[in-house]
Amino acid sequence: MMQPAFILILILGYFALLMGIAYVTGRKADNQTFFTANRSSPWYLVAFGMVGASLSGVTFISVPGWVGDSGFTYFQVVLGYWAGYFIVAFVLLPVYYRQNLTSIYEYLKDRFGYNSHKVGAISFFISRVLGASFRLFLVAIVLQQFIFDAWGVPFELTVVLSIVLIWVYTQKGGIKTIVWTDTLQTLLMLTAVGMTLYYLGNTLDLGLVEILTETAFENYTRTWVTEDFMARNHFLKSFIGGIFITICMTGLDQDMMQKNLTCRNLKSAQINMVVFSFVLIVVTFLFLVLGAMIFVYAEQNQIMIPLMEGSPKSDLLFPEIALNGGLGMGVGIIFILGLIAAAYSSADSALTSLTTSFCIDFLKLDQYSGTQQKKIRKQTHIGMSIVLILVVILFKYILDRNVIDGLLTVASYTYGPLLGLFAFGIFTPFKIHDRKVWIVVLISIALIVVLGNLSSETLGGYQIGYELLPLNGLFTFTGLMLIRKKKATT
Numbered sequence: 001m002m003q004p005a006f007i008l009i010l011i012l013g014y015f016a017l018l019m020g021i022a023y024v025t026g027r028k029a030d031n032q033t034f035f036t037a038n039r040s041s042p043w044y045l046v047a048f049g050m051v052g053a054s055l056s057g058v059t060f061i062s063v064p065g066w067v068g069d070s071g072f073t074y075f076q077v078v079l080g081y082w083a084g085y086f087i088v089a090f091v092l093l094p095v096y097y098r099q100n101l102t103s104i105y106e107y108l109k110d111r112f113g114y115n116s117h118k119v120g121a122i123s124f125f126i127s128r129v130l131g132a133s134f135r136l137f138l139v140a141i142v143l144q145q146f147i148f149d150a151w152g153v154p155f156e157l158t159v160v161l162s163i164v165l166i167w168v169y170t171q172k173g174g175i176k177t178i179v180w181t182d183t184l185q186t187l188l189m190l191t192a193v194g195m196t197l198y199y200l201g202n203t204l205d206l207g208l209v210e211i212l213t214e215t216a217f218e219n220y221t222r223t224w225v226t227e228d229f230m231a232r233n234h235f236l237k238s239f240i241g242g243i244f245i246t247i248c249m250t251g252l253d254q255d256m257m258q259k260n261l262t263c264r265n266l267k268s269a270q271i272n273m274v275v276f277s278f279v280l281i282v283v284t285f286l287f288l289v290l291g292a293m294i295f296v297y298a299e300q301n302q303i304m305i306p307l308m309e310g311s312p313k314s315d316l317l318f319p320e321i322a323l324n325g326g327l328g329m330g331v332g333i334i335f336i337l338g339l340i341a342a343a344y345s346s347a348d349s350a351l352t353s354l355t356t357s358f359c360i361d362f363l364k365l366d367q368y369s370g371t372q373q374k375k376i377r378k379q380t381h382i383g384m385s386i387v388l389i390l391v392v393i394l395f396k397y398i399l400d401r402n403v404i405d406g407l408l409t410v411a412s413y414t415y416g417p418l419l420g421l422f423a424f425g426i427f428t429p430f431k432i433h434d435r436k437v438w439i440v441v442l443i444s445i446a447l448i449v450v451l452g453n454l455s456s457e458t459l460g461g462y463q464i465g466y467e468l469l470p471l472n473g474l475f476t477f478t479g480l481m482l483i484r485k486k487k488a489t490t
Helices: 004-026 031-039 045-070 072-096 106-111 112-147 155-170 175-204 208-213 234-250 254-260 265-298 314-324 330-363 372-399 404-413 416-427 434-453 467-481
Strands: 428-434 484-488
Touching: 004 155, 004 175, 004 330, 045 072, 045 112, 045 175, 045 254, 045 265, 045 314, 045 330, 072 175, 072 254, 072 265, 072 416, 106 112, 106 416, 112 155, 112 254, 112 314, 112 330, 112 372, 112 404, 112 416, 112 434, 155 175, 155 208, 155 314, 155 330, 155 372, 175 254, 175 265, 175 330, 234 254, 234 404, 234 416, 234 467, 234 484, 254 330, 265 314, 314 330, 330 372, 404 416, 404 434, 404 467, 416 434, 416 467, 434 467, 467 484
Parallel strands: none
Antiparallel strands: 428 484
């Protein structure tokens, strides 16, 4: 069993390494460095770093934990992700590069007007705050369970310390620092899952083929749901939902696109996106295999799913086995480093993108002098850190489901307006009555909330899943069609 003090020393050592990277990349940094990395990032560096940012602590912990309830069915969604990345690469990226955007929501201002711009920015702001908070919450509860509870440190202080550390190393170099730290963090995360798979495989005396064929794994490796279309996780619903989740959570998300927009040109950004999509499929599959292995290992060694607030929390099973499951000190060390890397790789970019969007989309930073811009950016960075702290703490008291399931459900509500607005802007020639866009968006969200809360009995046995997201986009698109101006754009 690893001692809390030793784990803390590991974390502080890792943080010192990040600070070293931040120092090197943050020298002579200005606002353009913070926001765009001076558009000089090599595509392969961005692609590798995006793996870590996309997976995050949610994938690192929650995906293996989800296998206990859902088997490999999440892979159906992942295949949808893969298809969605091609749409992002060849439909959305050309739009962003053509207009030389810093915040992608500036497109909505140019296309429709002030109110559409604000709707897009607010939708992203809410989506990213909630998404980043989901991810940070998951890591915070692991740190709390295995380190700080032993010292009587309250959960709230754990959250504050976690986010302060992120703020420290991102506050100067911004996205330029993140491109490099994400590369390191992705490497550590992949090393962690690889080593854990290796040690578990040796302990169980199983290889990959045996895992997919052995009777003991049958309950955990079911992948395809094709028999009952009414089921929430039917293949078609999962695949289509995955496509739209990628379009929204990557292609219409300032956080992910900000990294792509640091590439030297459009071609480099597209290569980055395509390569990244293939890598992500392989890596996610390995996490699912890891999930099956930890549940079988737990059964064979009578390891119970850890409790949180008196209830079993499957998200905590992987950390429990890695740290206290008898796999050795090496697995424990690499797990902690992988976990922190996973947390920071998504949280640091989220914090930076929130700062970027708020400065560009709300504060109109370009209207201030250079000295004022820097001051405002730093103040905003602190403000965004405080917002994340408050929301993560709130989640402790309201979150009652697997984190990744909760994350994807929330995306259905918050990213829908972005999907409808961008689709209407790209695929139609029409202008809209910009002042009425708020009405359209609020009605669309209200309809989705109502639809999402209908029981399967009301819908004749049909269970609504991730199709809520494209439906939200469709409602918004239809509403925009109703408020279009008669004369199309040229």
